[in-house]
Amino acid sequence: MKRIYVNEKWCLGCHLCEYYCAFANSGEDNMAKALKDVVIHPRIRIEQQGNVSFAVSCRHCQEPLCVKGCISGALTVQNGVISIDSEKCVGCYTCILSCPYGAIMPSDTGAVQKCELCTKNKEGQPACVKGCPNKAIVFEERGEVQ
Amino acid sequence: MTRYAIIGNSAAAVGCVEGIRQVDRQGPITVISDEPHHTYSRPLISYLLEGKTDRVRMQYRGADFYEKNGVTPLLGKRAASIDPEKKTIILTSGEKIPYDKLLVAAGSRPFLPPTEGQETVTKVFTFMNLDSALALEQALTPESRVLIVGAGLIGLKCAEGIAHRVNTITVVDMADRILPSILDEAGSKLVQTHLEEKGLTFHLSDCVAKFEPDAATLKSGQRVPFDILVMAVGVRPNTSLIADAGGQVRRGVVTDEFCRTSLPDVYAAGDCAQSFDITTGQERVLALLPNAYMQGETAGIHMAGGEGKPYDRAIPMNAIGFFGLHIITAGSYQGEEVLMQKGNTYKRLFYQDDRLKGYILIGNVERAGIYTSLIREQTPLSSIDFDLICEKPQLMAFSKRARAKALSGAAG
Numbered sequence: 001m002k003r004i005y006v007n008e009k010w011c012l013g014c015h016l017c018e019y020y021c022a023f024a025n026s027g028e029d030n031m032a033k034a035l036k037d038v039v040i041h042p043r044i045r046i047e048q049q050g051n052v053s054f055a056v057s058c059r060h061c062q063e064p065l066c067v068k069g070c071i072s073g074a075l076t077v078q079n080g081v082i083s084i085d086s087e088k089c090v091g092c093y094t095c096i097l098s099c100p101y102g103a104i105m106p107s108d109t110g111a112v113q114k115c116e117l118c119t120k121n122k123e124g125q126p127a128c129v130k131g132c133p134n135k136a137i138v139f140e141e142r143g144e145v146q
Numbered sequence: 147m148t149r150y151a152i153i154g155n156s157a158a159a160v161g162c163v164e165g166i167r168q169v170d171r172q173g174p175i176t177v178i179s180d181e182p183h184h185t186y187s188r189p190l191i192s193y194l195l196e197g198k199t200d201r202v203r204m205q206y207r208g209a210d211f212y213e214k215n216g217v218t219p220l221l222g223k224r225a226a227s228i229d230p231e232k233k234t235i236i237l238t239s240g241e242k243i244p245y246d247k248l249l250v251a252a253g254s255r256p257f258l259p260p261t262e263g264q265e266t267v268t269k270v271f272t273f274m275n276l277d278s279a280l281a282l283e284q285a286l287t288p289e290s291r292v293l294i295v296g297a298g299l300i301g302l303k304c305a306e307g308i309a310h311r312v313n314t315i316t317v318v319d320m321a322d323r324i325l326p327s328i329l330d331e332a333g334s335k336l337v338q339t340h341l342e343e344k345g346l347t348f349h350l351s352d353c354v355a356k357f358e359p360d361a362a363t364l365k366s367g368q369r370v371p372f373d374i375l376v377m378a379v380g381v382r383p384n385t386s387l388i389a390d391a392g393g394q395v396r397r398g399v400v401t402d403e404f405c406r407t408s409l410p411d412v413y414a415a416g417d418c419a420q421s422f423d424i425t426t427g428q429e430r431v432l433a434l435l436p437n438a439y440m441q442g443e444t445a446g447i448h449m450a451g452g453e454g455k456p457y458d459r460a461i462p463m464n465a466i467g468f469f470g471l472h473i474i475t476a477g478s479y480q481g482e483e484v485l486m487q488k489g490n491t492y493k494r495l496f497y498q499d500d501r502l503k504g505y506i507l508i509g510n511v512e513r514a515g516i517y518t519s520l521i522r523e524q525t526p527l528s529s530i531d532f533d534l535i536c537e538k539p540q541l542m543a544f545s546k547r548a549r550a551k552a553l554s555g556a557a558g
Contacts, residue, residue, distance in 0.1 A: 006554060008550070047540055047542045052542065054549065056541060056553065065515075068439050071157075071435045073206045088203050091198075092189070092466070093472055093511060096512070096514055097465040097514050098518060100552075102512070102513025102539055102540070102541070104515075106512075
């Protein structure tokens, strides 16, 4: 299936992916309205150290420890996309304990949040990929580990 | 066609059903449980009383789970014994259920230490399953003075769940600190202070010497009046079905890396079974939901004849929170350590022989799974940047090559 892949060689550390992510999941139509004077909680995060930077978001693992370990059944795999039912999630953070990438994070609502490849918002395609000015984040098929 | 039977209906049982169905779409599965409920999440009972979930949302799988997976649920029925020769389960009703492959996921039961005068207490509850939580809920009033015996995970989650609906909560534990199974002394102290600020009262290094109908006299001589008593001292694995059938049992049911017991075609998973803890190299019962699910799934794949991976990465691990203060811990606390404490944020890392062995995070628990992964994968610390990983869990601490594999390689 198509996944998000990052190449740190091309990452500028501009954080635009974080802003596009926050906007895509804000439910707002206007980017300025969605992001101005707001502390954003994006589902993709840049790690930065010296001149190295790269984005991290959910890898949609084939053997997802977060889904297997989810105590409420809120995390499920929907057509390969690891999806969170925020109504079911009680915010126990067992998934934060389990994810080897550190890609699941708390949200304002008490439930956790994570990248769902923009399948649940009006973008339909990952907004971080579209917004990356240097193609350091791509959305493509690279095969699966058997 | 292989006939599957599962005794139990919680995480390990669901993992087993989903494991079987990865391999075998046809063979009929019978699930036997003494609880009359659709599969639900046991650990959510405290959230149910707290009002953070409800009976529908706490279902562990959708309403169509049994139908979709070709499962015949026998709910409200208890397995009395197993006949491994005849490959039959005998229910207390006398019914006999034949099987080709069986999973015993019988869970655990509350341990109730014999105490003088306990028979005089009428409003006494445990906190293990949905029915016990609903019974407790029925008894609660805004005037209730609640005494909880046990300051472990179960007792304190119960306290959090009912705190807003009762007058007072007092917790007694024999240990000298709260949550002794997951926290060190300093961490316990920090969480205890937080819980005291929320109104809980603790009597530690103490125990109930004698019960009266509405009061407990502690060993220290103090008297604690109460209206409602919750016993949360500990649990015991339900091993008797396996033991009575001649299977090997120590603390829990003895299983191998595919969750097979010593009885042919009988598997065990979840809180009744032992796992191999890679952080200590010892067999122990790891009564944790993720462990139960993954054991059950491993068993299911193997029962159905699949080429499943062995379950050989078990570690103790817990994510738990109280009144907004989050705690994540994993592994075992041995070796050298790194300690950082600032206000309500506490971090202690333990390492030995070039491996991360365990950690305690309180307050800031972000990205804790990166630490868990170092323990589970037994990653040599010499292969990563130790200072960066101590500072915070981050992929930046890994080599460029390891990062490229993690973030742009095929998904694992």
